[in-house]
Amino acid sequence: MASNIRLTMIDxxxxxxxxxxxxxTIDCIKSIIENTRDTISYEIIVIDNASKLDDYKTLKTGVDQLNAAQAKLVRSKINVGFGAGNMLGVQYASTCKYYAFINNDTLQVSENCLLRLKEFMERTPDAAVCSPQMLDEHKKFRVTIDHFSSIQREILRRPLLETLFPSTYLNRKKTYDKPTKVHYVQGSFMFIDASDFDHIGGFDTNLFLYYEESDVSRRLLKQLKKYTYLLPDLEYIHYKSASIKKNIAIKIEQKIALLYYIKKHFGWLHHKILLIYYSIRYFFTSIIKPQYWQLFYIFLIGAPLSKSLKQKQKINQE
Structure with missing residues (x-):
């Protein structure tokens, strides 16, 4: 068996x-290479999550044409989702000081962003995660931070909590002018201390598409007392959900992930209260919008992980 020992640590x-x-993905890789100087050592691991063969071939050709020694392409035979896909990438990564989990539908905007994120982490001992400010494709402000999910957030909703408890629930739509501690940042760009991430076991692969970033930041805070920061002086563009088409199946997946997250972090009682709340809410919603009967049914049976899209993936033999 070939040795898998990695002797050189990169940044x-x-x-x-x-x-x-x-x-x-090709454009994203280009933007990373073009905006990163030689003063930082880095690599780019691309996990193809069982794309259609034509798309994979296009990706492989594009990566080969970049002729970048630091870029590596790995193809999974099954779509394992966001968290597990990133964990697969971790298994192929070199020993490093930091992981940068970056959505493929993003572009680097700030020059030498990786180095500046690294420098912030090095001078901020209580930081485990940081992220630049997200912009839309027109370079306009896009919400980057969010509050940990809870019964309060789901029932009272974000705007009320931000009004009543502004120090705990920061205004998500505010433009900040300095590094700011937040509950968590969007998973489209997470710069994470590798040793901290490894210590907590990385992403929870039970989660297929949603709440992975919130779960990681919460566990880092609970287990290590390490925080997540927004760095507003750095920016990146996110086209947002380029590979995910919104439909009832995605809504169901989101709610299954939410109920799993609540039970994991708050226990059976909170899970049950939220389940009853959503069952009542979507019962009445489905009377007006019949397509929501499927969502009501999921709550009625307890929103189990067995109904996740993760369980419907098939091995791709192309």
Missing amino acids: VSCILINYNTSQY
């Missing part, structure tokens, strides 16, 4: 996931 391992969006 950053950038991990990207491609799912039938090869051109976004």
Whole structure:
């Protein structure tokens, strides 16, 4: 068996996931290379999450044409989702000081962003995660931070909590002017201390598409007393959900992940209260919008992980 020992430590391992969006991925890799200087050692691990064969071939050709020694492409035979896809990338990563989990539908905007993120982490001992400010494709402000999910957030909703408890629930739509501690940042760009991430076991692979970033930041805070920061002086563009088409199946997946997250972090009682709340809410919603009967049914049976899209994936033999 070939040795898998990695002797040289690099600064950053950038991990990207491609799912039938090869051109976004190629452009993302280009933007990382173009905006990163030689003063930082890094690599780019691209996990293809069982894309269609034509998309994978386009991606492979694009990566080969970049002729970048630091770029590595790995193809999974099954779509394992966001968290597990990134964890697969971690397994192929070199020993590194930091992981940068970057959505493929993003572009680097700030020059030498990876180095500046690294420098912030090195001078901030209580930081485990940081992220630049997210912009849309027109370079306009896009919400980057969010509050940990809880019964309060789901029932009272974010705007009320931000009004009543502004120090705990920071205004998500505010433009900040200095590094700011937040509950968590969007998973489209997470720069994470590798030793901290490894210590907590990385992403929870029971989660297929949603709440992975919130779960990681919460566990880092609970287990290590380490925080997540927004760095507003750095920016990146996110086209947002290029590979995910919104439909009732995605809504169901989101709620299954939410109920799993609540039970994991708050226990059976909180899970049950939220389950009853959503059952009542979507019963009445489905009377007006019949397509929501499927969602009501999921709550009625307890929103189990067995109904997750993760359980419906098939091995790709192409």
